[in-house]
Each structure stands twice: as C-alpha cells, then as structure tokens.
Amino acid sequence: MKSACLAVVACSAVLALTTSAYGSPHRDITLRMHSQHRSGESGTATLTDLGGNQTRVVIHVDSENTTGDQPAHVHPGTCKHLNPIPRYVLHNVVLGRSNTVIDAPMSKLLGGHWSINVHESKDNLKRYVSCGTIP
Numbered sequence: 145m146k147s148a149c150l151a152v153v154a155c156s157a158v159l160a161l162t163t164s165a166y167g168s169p170h171r172d173i174t175l176r177m178h179s180q181h182r183s184g185e186s187g188t189a190t191l192t193d194l195g196g197n198q199t200r201v202v203i204h205v206d207s208e209n210t211t212g213d214q215p216a217h218v219h220p221g222t223c224k225h226l227n228p229i230p231r232y233v234l235h236n237v238v239l240g241r242s243n244t245v246i247d248a249p250m251s252k253l254l255g256g257h258w259s260i261n262v263h264e265s266k267d268n269l270k271r272y273v274s275c276g277t278i279p
C-alpha cells in the first residue's frame with residue numbers, strides 16, 4: 145500500500161516538472177526594430193518559445209544601406225538604457241536577416257529588461273544601427 149502511494153507521488157512530480165518546462169509555451173512575440181543613427185535599418189524581431197529553455201530570435205531589417213555582416217546581440221536593458229555588454233550573441237545580420245536559437249527561456253526575456261541590437265559592422269561596433277526592446 146505504501147509503495148503504491150509513493151509511486152503516485154513520484155508520477156505527479158514528474159508530470160508537474162514536464163508541464164512547467166514544456167507545457168505552456170509563450171506565444172510568438174514580434175517587436176519593432178528601430179533605425180538608429182540614420183541607418184535606415186528598421187524592421188522587426190520575432191521571438192519563438194522552443195521549450196527546453198531555448199528561444200529562437202529572427203531579425204528582419206531593411207538592408208538597403210548595408211554591406212557585409214552586422215553583429216547582433218541580446219543586451220541587458222532597454223534601447224534607451226542599454227548595457228553595452230552583450231548577454232547573448234546572435235548570428236550576424238546579413239542582408240537584413242538573422243536567425244538564431246539562444247539558450248534562454250522565453251520567460252526570462254520578457255518584461256522589458258532586454259534589447260536586441262544590431263551594430264554597423266565588426267569594425268565599427270560602436271555605431272548601433274538598429275534596436276528593439278523586448279516587451
């Protein structure tokens with residue numbers, strides 16, 4: 145009798161863990177990427193909850209004025225008050241596109257504490273060309 149009871153408790157615990165990790169994925173979020181320093185690189189970034197503590201980040205920005213690869217990151221802070229030290233490295237934006245899976249749960253990225261930014265080039269990282277605050 146006692147062992148049957150323990151088995152039920154164990155199963156419930158496993159079920160609870162599974163549900164919290166994978167059971168209720170967040171909806172996709174699309175945010176605006178704003179052009180900075182007259183770059184003309186505005187567009188969107190879309191976050192997709194992949195479960196398992198992973199999130200896909202897809203950037204689409206206007207690439208008319210760009211050449212070459214542009215570094216992109218998730219930084220702590222809002223676009224207005226950006227911490228310059230990146231927390232998650234995204235694939236370079238090439239012709240206005242970047243698509244990266246990062247090891248961060250979507251729940252961690254929500255709440256206005258993080259921003260996605262694009263830099264002009266690896267040789268001119270200081271010039272930010274596009275930014276969007278994750279709502």
Ligand SMILES: [Cu+2]
Nearest residue numbers: 216217230261
């Ligand atoms: Cu950056």
